[in-house]
Amino acid sequence: MADAHAKPQHDYHIIDPSPWPFLGSIGALIMAIGGVAWMQYLKGGDFPIFGVNIANPWLFFIGLAVVLYTMFGWWSDTIKEAHEGHHTRVVSLHLRYGMIMFIASEVMFFVAWFWAFFDASLFPGEAAQVARTEYTGGVWPPQGIEVLDPFHLPLYNTVILLLSGTTVTWAHHALLHDDRKGLVNGLILTVALGVLFSMVQAYEYMHAPFSFSDSIYGATFFMATGFHGFHVLVGTIFLLVCLLRAMRGDFTPQQHFGFEAAAWYWHFVDVVWLFLFASIYVWGSMGGTIAHGH
Known part of the structure; x- marks a missing residue:
């Protein structure tokens, strides 16, 4: 009878009390206040709270450290629960739903930046009136602006990301067929391509x-390409963690949601870049003066 009470007779997992949601919220609050304090510090202003001027960058990094520690601890607990067999088919399905909703929110995040770009580029006259800092000449790109050659470094980065999408798919198929060597090699190549993309964009x-x-x-x-670059950096770290876990033997053909989520995220980053390349780099530079050597 005691054993029957100890083992739940359902597919759901009731998690133990966890400090991570509360700690993560505190870290996010500190990071948000620290971000405002940092901006005040950069412009030479004050940011007094309870009579104390906290206009400095350190509060932001303290909050960031708390958030990163929360992420490490929370995901470590999730991995431990998976190893203990708590991730049943129902729980795994809900984890996938959560990742799908997260990616959907990311899609809307980028919709905002595309909206801002197309609003300014399709109505350059109105954009100049709102900005009050420039004269666009009623054209896009604005008068006097030299643009990047879309078929130089941007095209190079497009090829890099498309190749990385291929290598992460190779790694996924290797995992499904229990090919540990193929999984590790595919992830190594994907991480290397992600790092190369970031280096090329930094140079650009x-x-x-x-x-x-x-x-x-x-x-x-x-704003649009920079936030995408940040997502590439996050995705590269995501895949690097998956690589370390794969080398440790964490994933199995039957249970590998952590890797699957990373692969979904990376494909999302790939698709966003294709839209960025086509709209901002190619279409957005049409009619503009290409900067020499770029």
């Missing part, structure tokens, strides 16, 4: 003929 940013603050073109360009 350093040599861009326009800046974030000199025009609405630069603002919309860097």
